[in-house]
Amino acid sequence: MPRYAMVIDLQRCVGCSACSIACRNENNVPDGIYWSNKLTETSGTFPNVRYHYIPTLCNHCENAPCVRGCPTQAMHKLDNGITMHNPKKCIGCKYCEFNCPYGVIYFNWTYPHKEWKNKEKVLEGTTSPAEEVAKTSGKTLPYYNPEREDTLAGIRPKGVVEKCTFCDHLVKRGKLPRCVEACPADARVFGDMNDPNSKVRQLLGKFRPFRLREQIGTEPHVFYIRDFNPANYQPSKGGI
Amino acid sequence: MNQTKSSNGLFFTWLGLLGISILIGLFAAFKLLTEGHHLFNANDVLIWSLPLGVYIYLALTSSGLTLLASVPLVFGIKRYEPFAKRLVFLAIGALLGGFVSIGLELGNVFHMVYILLSPNLSSPIWWMGAIYSLELVVLLIKFQRIHAGDWDSRLSKWLGKVGFLCALIAPLMIGSVFGLTESRVTYFGPVMSIYCLFMAILSGSALCLLYNLIQAQVTGNVISGDKDALFKEFTRIFTGALGAVIILTLIKFFIEGSTVIPEFLNYHKYAQAFGSIAGLNTEVILGLFLPFILISIPGLRHNNSTRILTCALVLLGTLAMHMEILLAGQSRPVGPKAEQFPDVISYYPSSWEWMVFLLAVAVMLLLFSLGERFLKLESTPA
Numbered sequence: 260m261p262r263y264a265m266v267i268d269l270q271r272c273v274g275c276s277a278c279s280i281a282c283r284n285e286n287n288v289p290d291g292i293y294w295s296n297k298l299t300e301t302s303g304t305f306p307n308v309r310y311h312y313i314p315t316l317c318n319h320c321e322n323a324p325c326v327r328g329c330p331t332q333a334m335h336k337l338d339n340g341i342t343m344h345n346p347k348k349c350i351g352c353k354y355c356e357f358n359c360p361y362g363v364i365y366f367n368w369t370y371p372h373k374e375w376k377n378k379e380k381v382l383e384g385t386t387s388p389a390e391e392v393a394k395t396s397g398k399t400l401p402y403y404n405p406e407r408e409d410t411l412a413g414i415r416p417k418g419v420v421e422k423c424t425f426c427d428h429l430v431k432r433g434k435l436p437r438c439v440e441a442c443p444a445d446a447r448v449f450g451d452m453n454d455p456n457s458k459v460r461q462l463l464g465k466f467r468p469f470r471l472r473e474q475i476g477t478e479p480h481v482f483y484i485r486d487f488n489p490a491n492y493q494p495s496k497g498g499i
Numbered sequence: 500m501n502q503t504k505s506s507n508g509l510f511f512t513w514l515g516l517l518g519i520s521i522l523i524g525l526f527a528a529f530k531l532l533t534e535g536h537h538l539f540n541a542n543d544v545l546i547w548s549l550p551l552g553v554y555i556y557l558a559l560t561s562s563g564l565t566l567l568a569s570v571p572l573v574f575g576i577k578r579y580e581p582f583a584k585r586l587v588f589l590a591i592g593a594l595l596g597g598f599v600s601i602g603l604e605l606g607n608v609f610h611m612v613y614i615l616l617s618p619n620l621s622s623p624i625w626w627m628g629a630i631y632s633l634e635l636v637v638l639l640i641k642f643q644r645i646h647a648g649d650w651d652s653r654l655s656k657w658l659g660k661v662g663f664l665c666a667l668i669a670p671l672m673i674g675s676v677f678g679l680t681e682s683r684v685t686y687f688g689p690v691m692s693i694y695c696l697f698m699a700i701l702s703g704s705a706l707c708l709l710y711n712l713i714q715a716q717v718t719g720n721v722i723s724g725d726k727d728a729l730f731k732e733f734t735r736i737f738t739g740a741l742g743a744v745i746i747l748t749l750i751k752f753f754i755e756g757s758t759v760i761p762e763f764l765n766y767h768k769y770a771q772a773f774g775s776i777a778g779l780n781t782e783v784i785l786g787l788f789l790p791f792i793l794i795s796i797p798g799l800r801h802n803n804s805t806r807i808l809t810c811a812l813v814l815l816g817t818l819a820m821h822m823e824i825l826l827a828g829q830s831r832p833v834g835p836k837a838e839q840f841p842d843v844i845s846y847y848p849s850s851w852e853w854m855v856f857l858l859a860v861a862v863m864l865l866l867f868s869l870g871e872r873f874l875k876l877e878s879t880p881a
Contacts, residue, residue: 291543291839293835293839296834296835296838297835297838298834298835298837298838299838315834315835324680324681324682327619327621327622328621328622328623328624328679328680329619329622329624330614330618330619330622330624330625330628331610331613331614331616331617331618331619331625332613332617332618332619333610333613333617347610348610348613348617349606349607349610350605350606350607350608350610350611350613350614351536351605351606351607351608351610352604352605352606352624353546353547353606354622354624354676356543356546357546357547357680357683357829358680358681358682359682359833360681360682360833360834361682361833361834361835362832362833362834362835362836362837363834363835365543366536366543366546366606367535367606368535368536368537368539368541368542369534369535369536369537370535416607417535417536417606418535418536418605418606418607419606419607420606471834472682475681475682476681477681
């Protein structure tokens with residue numbers, strides 16, 4: 260059985276957020292919820308200043324606190340290591356969200372994609388955007404992806420949590436997660452940790468990877484390698 | 500005759516007020532079920548708010564009351580028996596109020612069946628829910644047995660023991676819900692469970708004293724003789740619990756104030772949601788220190804007005820302390836949520852949250868009132 264993992268090469272990542280947009284489209288993610296997100300940080304003071312950008316997603320931890328804490332096993336592990344959620348079992352206690360050390364689980368506080376259900380007319384005598392979309396596409400959401408329904412509710416209902424699933428519905432069919440496919444810089448590499456010849460294993464052997472908040476023992480399966488830094492300096496021993 | 504009429508009038512006015520509060524709460528429940536929890540002033544950083552704080556408070560109070568009821572019912576100390584039936588009933592009322600509050604905090608209460616169908620034994624929330632549910636069932640049967648005059652049968656004694664164990668373990672489970680989170684060190688790990696147990700005994704003994712004193716005043720009963728001696732003993736238990744919580748709170752303050760762990764340094768930015776007096780949290784000064792001082796003064800200790808004031812202060816203070824701890828631990832975004840949310844989240848309950856609070860408290864008080872009127876809560880073994 261494979262154990263899936265992702266390696267993110269920070270030297271290749273340009274911070275374009277194509278991963279986040281692709282994820283949103285693939286998984287019908289509502290506004291305010293981010294399955295694919297980023298950490299940004301500015302260090303130093305001008306002119307000696309740097310901007311750091313780290314893409315984030317569910318880490319599909321080996322020792323996932325969200326899975327351990329979920330009272331109904333709605334949050335569970337698949338045999339391939341993916342941390343999956345079943346909204347039909349979710350009681351909306353939000354403990355997984357409270358317990359996640361990475362801030363990658365979100366709660367549906369209201370009906371998702373509410374804005375596309377608004378029947379308010381733009382002007383008197385005209386139609387509403389929601390009506391137009393329904394008339395033209397037959398769907399509530401113009402960019403709705405029905406493939407998501409293979410393994411999870413296409414749109415998750417209000418009152419339950421949701422998060423990245425490593426696009427398990429695509430992986431099941433032998434395809435790569437959407438964020439990996441969409442990355443224009445090939446900064447995301449996906450594969451099987453159990454296969455010694457897989458690209459992820461090669462990269463993890465070749466570079467010294469780090470993971471987010473490794474010290475708490477959750478064993479994340481999203482690894483980061485390298486860093487992008489164009490800065491240079493003249494050799495110096497400093498001074499007093 | 501006229502006194503009975505006036506007392507009935509007051510009782511039905513009180514029931515009317517509770518009825519209106521329950522209707523308001525039910526309207527909020529309907530809105531939450533149909534529109535979602537965006538009606539709360541919670542978000543993906545400050546995930547749990549007032550309804551959860553109220554649940555913790557009432558559930559712990561119920562555990563405290565059950566532990567007090569165990570003194571005569573499990574440990575056989577007969578002189579406490581006049582309080583036993585009422586304590587069991589108060590514990591049931593407080594727990595049902597807590598369940599109302601947590602039920603409306605949950606995003607999908609109708610999926611609760613999966614707690615039974617798909618249990619996760621590694622989840623502290625599962626254990627907390629299971630033990631409190633068991634405690635409620637045991638308390639209800641125990642109350643029914645006592646009401647039927649069965650205080651000492653094997654079944655009745657066994658129910659008392661199970662209830663005692665539930666009341667002892669459940670607060671530890673509430674503490675572990677917070678203490679076992681890897682990402683939130685400010686909840687003090689396993690120490691939180693011990694803290695919750697002492698808070699349970701404190702708020703339980705405060706409610707026990709306050710309720711019995713008010714009940715005596717409303718019904719015009721004179722507290723004298725054996726009963727007065729019992730009130731003095733309950734006051735000692737209450738004072739002991741108050742002292743223990745003060746010690747734990749001071750240790751917590753010292754650790755928070757001296758550590759340089761980044762999470763604790765950040766924590767200070769939100770650690771005084773209710774303001775401060777001389778640098779210390781208002782709810783701790785008014786809800787712990789002041790009552791302890793008042794109840795420690797020999798001339799005031801056995802004065803009923805002082806007891807009522809100290810118990811009321813402690814009950815308000817412990818609720819505020821639970822809210823303070825709950826909110827401060829969630830005040831800063833975790834990971835990438837810092838991209839979406841401010842550095843420190845400020846919070847004030849929405850009107851819908853207050854309505855949930857009102858519903859939970861009104862359900863509890865309605866049960867207390869009906870029980871007091873119709874269930875002979877002062878009865879003792881024949």
